[in-house]
Amino acid sequence: MxxxxxxxxxxxxxxxxxxxxxxxxxxxxxxxxxxxxxxxxxxxxxxxxxxxxxxxxxxxxxxxxxxxxxxxxxxxxxxxLNLGYCKxxxxxxxxxxxxxxxxxxxxxxxxxxxxxxxxxxxxxxxxxxxxxxxxxxxxxxxxxxxxxxxxxxxxxxxxxxxxLVSTGITWRTIRSLNLQRCTGLRDDAFAQWPVIGPSWSLETLLLGDCSLLTDGALHMISHTCPQLRTLGLAFCCALSEQAMAAIVRLDQLRVLDLSFCGSLVSDASVRLLVRKCLALEALGMRGCVRVDDAILDHVLDRCTAPALTPHARPVTSTSGLNGSSGSLSSGGSRPSTPPPGASKAGRGTKTSVWSRC
Structure with a gap:
């Protein structure tokens, strides 16, 4: 090294x-x-x-x-491959x-x-x-x-x-890709993914703060990355509720960070998420202002599923990933503990959520 x-x-x-x-x-x-x-x-x-x-x-x-x-x-x-902050x-x-x-x-x-x-x-x-x-x-x-x-x-x-014969070989075999704060990325970059190949080996993809990405990029990703287990979308503010249709296509998803994706997180989209992504273990919705009791009820129903086991601590979600624990972690000056007045759902369960309401 x-x-x-x-x-x-x-x-x-x-x-x-x-x-x-x-x-x-x-x-x-x-x-x-x-x-x-x-x-x-x-x-x-x-x-x-x-x-x-x-x-x-x-x-x-x-x-x-x-x-x-x-x-x-x-x-x-x-x-x-870590390309975070390569603007x-x-x-x-x-x-x-x-x-x-x-x-x-x-x-x-x-x-x-x-x-x-x-x-x-x-x-x-x-x-x-x-x-x-x-x-x-x-x-x-x-x-x-x-x-x-x-x-x-x-x-x-x-x-x-x-x-290598082509860079496409590398892209298809990479298992972890960090594109956090690559602020020059747009949907047309991801239009290349299906061209590179239909089935990538990618398991972890971090797109936090890629604020120009819209629903189209997620559809490209979901069609090419069937093995994806961790997806970070914090501060991808251009995503709408329709993006959830692409996310739930990732049936192996374990960790999902939707922090500050206010237009994406709604009662309907969360209900679809917890119904389709049965392998989900950690969900971050910090800063999603539309999170209310009804949404927490959907999460709570998912948390009580028999297949889920107790989790030692709640998940706090930002655009970073804690490689040692495998859970979403706080980064920079963002708080790692729930703010005053925050509501908490699923206490003591594997799917735990801190949300700023």
Missing amino acids: LNLKNCFAVTDLGFAPLLLRCTNLEELVLHNCWEVSGNSFLGAGTVCLPSVTSLDLSNLRKIDDRALRKCLLMFPNLTN TLGTGMFATESAAMAMVPGAKSGPSSASGLSRWGPHSAPAAATGAMLPATAGGLTGGKGHHHHGESGTTGTAPPPL
């Missing part, structure tokens, strides 16, 4: 050559490495890192759609990228014609610089004989494992 969290002074100049040599790395954390840009991944070019299973690029301010696609070609066995990502992040394109400097890929989109939307980031802008070692070149690739020991002449 290499953890560079909050290493604010690290730049492409130092990181790119390091990336080329970390052939046995299993986990890479670059959270808040503000000076690391997409050039580090574009410069790596044809290098493949098959041992990496977990990648944290959260709050990398300089990574755009194109750099992310090149990056994904390098990690054939990636299962956990320059947009419509083009899910566009298909092929290994052939990755080897052509300046080559662009766009949404497949099968998606019905003629070109990327307004939130696509501009193309990043190519590996030619990096020092020779950062671009994967040494200038010596047989110089095209670095081997594990740093010597030249040994070909690395082949790149």
